[in-house]
Amino acid sequence: MGSFHVILSGCSGGGKSTLLAELSRRGFVGVPEPGRKIVEEELRGDGTALPWIDLTAFAKRAIDIAGADKKRSADETGWVFFDRGLVDAAVALQQVTGRSIHEVLAFFERYHEKVFLVPPWPEIYVNDDERQHSLNEAISEYDRLTIAYQELDYETIIVPRISVEERADFVLRHLT
Secondary structure (H helix, E strand, O other), X not given: OHHHEEEEEEXXXXXXXXXXXXXXXXXXEEEOOHHHHHHHHHHHOOOOOOOXXXXXXXXXXXXXXXXXXXXXXXXXXOOEEEEOOHHHHHHHHHHHHXXXXXXXXXXXXXXXOEEEEEXXXXXXXXXXXXXXXXXXXXXXXXXXXXXXXXXXXXXXXXXXXXXXXXXXXXXXXXXX
């Protein structure tokens, strides 16, 4: 039931994971970002599928994980919120290899038509072990994602810079 699968995308460090946690706290199913899972796994071992070492390997793993997450969530009823997903991974792969996002996504069911984008928010942006890129790189990624979602005919909705509770209310209002 892809129509109930909603993407939270946008700028790294813009509050997507915090928003997902709030929606989950309210009883909705939340699916964590594939990229964070990959980085955590790679940092625990000798892995090189890290975005700052091998972006191609990282993006391919993110596509695999996002596809599995989407498939695993197919039977959920109600809204299922994804912190990033297939489109974000396909955009990363396109950036590094030139492979078309349309080609990569052709085998997957679409997400809900409304995609919620968190804009760059310099005041809360923080680097950590899993997020080593600069704010400027995050903003460039945000621009690529905005263009890609529009190119794929999704309705992009910019989430305002307000409290997490208000952000969750904003998302839910746009879905009902």
